[in-house]
Amino acid sequence: MHDDDAMNELLRETLAGDVPQLSPAFDAHVMQRLRPRRLAATDRVVMAAYSLAAVGTAAWLMQDLPIVWIVAALVIAAPIAAGVSAYGRRLAFGG
């Protein structure tokens, strides 16, 4: 037998074996991974209550402060909150 034919045969024998198959729901799993994750109804209520309480407390604490300080606090806090939120989304969706 020619060397190349013998190697051909040896490779067929050695690499013979079960061929792995993709699971039938593969495409559904991928689409699920890409879908934005939504909070459950209870979690949304908790988040809304927390946001209202946070805004209320901040307003109560800042009521006696000069308007310049309030604007400065907003200017500093808003970009930080947006950055943290974007970072969190990137972590969650692997973008």
Added chain:
Amino acid sequence: MYTDHADAWLVEKCCESADDDAFAEIVRRYQRPVFRLVVSILGQQFAPDAEDVTQDVMVRVHHSLGSFRGEAKLGSWIYRIAFNTALNDKARVRYQAPHLGEETLAATASTDRGPHEELQDNRRRRAVLACIEDLPEVYQSALRLHYWLDTSVADIAVMLDAPENTVKSYLHRARQLLHSMLAQRGFDAR
């Protein structure tokens, strides 16, 4: 849905209107060849990880679809992402599980020979599998696609984005290299 539309139309739909159904159609079209390509790169011992890696490929394709310029075919672009992703993941998976699985050898062992011949065959198979791991990645992938996954040269050429004659020469060169690597270890192909 969308099964009759061309790839370019699907890409446009995904990019312009974030159409999930269009991307789902792209996944359905390419999931099997991408999976085969990933399996061929990971090899037999890491095949159980192939589905997760294929999912990572599809997620990466989704995130990068905006940068697809349409200069190459969508399939070639996806296969290139699959090849690179699988190579990176193989390095990571190999680091976590560096030993060759015994079941891989047991699954291919012949049982109708004497114990001495069987032992000799097992040694030779182990040597062949070890030598394949030392070949350049593109040769390994071509060999596994052809001999294990029974993929035609034409289909391998599409997956590896190379002309058919180049794939034939990959296979020929890989056999030659294996022959000399086995000879160095004291085995021959016969």
